[in-house]
Amino acid sequence: MNPAKLLLAINAWLPEDIRVLAARRAPANFHARFDATGKQYRYLVWNGPAMNPLLRRVAWHVPRPLDLASMRDAARLFVGKHDFQSFTANPGYARESTIRRLTRCDLRKTGRLLTFVIEGEGFLYKMCRGIVGTLIQVGTGKFPPGQIPLMLGKKDRRVAGMTAPAHGLVLWSVRYPRRSSRTPNSNSVDARGPGRA
Numbered sequence: 001m002n003p004a005k006l007l008l009a010i011n012a013w014l015p016e017d018i019r020v021l022a023a024r025r026a027p028a029n030f031h032a033r034f035d036a037t038g039k040q041y042r043y044l045v046w047n048g049p050a051m052n053p054l055l056r057r058v059a060w061h062v063p064r065p066l067d068l069a070s071m072r073d074a075a076r077l078f079v080g081k082h083d084f085q086s087f088t089a090n091p092g093y094a095r096e097s098t099i100r101r102l103t104r105c106d107l108r109k110t111g112r113l114l115t116f117v118i119e120g121e122g123f124l125y126k127m128c129r130g131i132v133g134t135l136i137q138v139g140t141g142k143f144p145p146g147q148i149p150l151m152l153g154k155k156d157r158r159v160a161g162m163t164a165p166a167h168g169l170v171l172w173s174v175r176y177p178r179r180s181s182r183t184p185n186s187n188s189v190d191a192r193g194p195g196r197a
Contacts, residue, residue, distance in 0.1 A: 040119045043132045044168045048112040057099040059113070066114075066139030071107055074138040074145035075116075077152075078105040080129055085155035087130035089163065098124055098155070105131065117172075124165055134161030144151040159173070 003023040010020045044059035046052050051061040080148065085098040104119035116132050134151070137143050143151075143161060151160045 008158075029070045032174075035176055037118070037177055038119060038121050039123065040043070040172045040175075041123070041128045042098070042170050043116040043118070043128060043164060045132075045136065046112055046171070047113040047114050047117070051114070052060065053065050055113070057167060058144065058170075060165050062136055064140055066123040066136065068107065068109060068114075068139065070145050071114045071135050071139045074135055074143075074148050075105045075107055077127050077148040078102050079119075082152045083155055084124055084127050084130075085186065086157055086160040087134065088124035088157065089126040089156075091125040100124060100127070110133070128161060128169060129166065130157075132168070133164040136164065137161040 003025060007020055007023045009018070014020070020059055044055065046055055046059045046061050047063075047066055049063050051063075052059070062085055079102050081099065081101040083099050088098060100120055102118065102120040104117060106117050107117040108117065116128075116135065118128050118131060134143065134148070138161075139147075
């Protein structure tokens with residue numbers, strides 16, 4: 001089956017809230033997870049007294065006013081190579097390492113909608129949600145931005161902030177090497193589906 005027909009066939013069987021936007025041939029030895037060189041997650045927060053009903057299933061409602069400048073200062077401190085043990089949940093199995101490198105952690109505001117954009121080479125279980133929950137608590141004044149390096153250094157989940165609810169998180173895109181015998185032809189694949197990071 002060619003990719004165009006495969007796309008139509010898959011979408012005919014998927015529930016209406018999930019759609020495949022493109023399909024391409026990949027080498028037989030390609031692995032979607034292990035060949036990835038980076039991922040981008042986005043997390044949506046509706047920051048207003050009343051929740052936007054159209055976003056109730058895809059954004060976390062935070063009604064309290066937030067200090068966005070402090071949140072942005074704190075977000076920058078996550079960029080780089082760190083041990084993220086303080087921001088991950090126990091996955092139920094032994095991990096080789098909890099050190100990860102983030103290349104981006106920032107916050108966008110469009111009206112009442114806040115979008116956290118987090119990019120990195122790899123992520124730990126519930127890591128993005130731990131980061132966002134902590135940043136929200138920075139915004140409410142519970143933690144100062146300067147406490148982020150101390151949280152990272154403690155390597156203890158109990159010292160960091162809360163875990164944000166799952167429904168605001170989306171795996172936005174996955175990056176692959178541009179030219180490799182083990183990857184598809186495209187440099188980035190739009191994922192845009194719920195994520196667990």
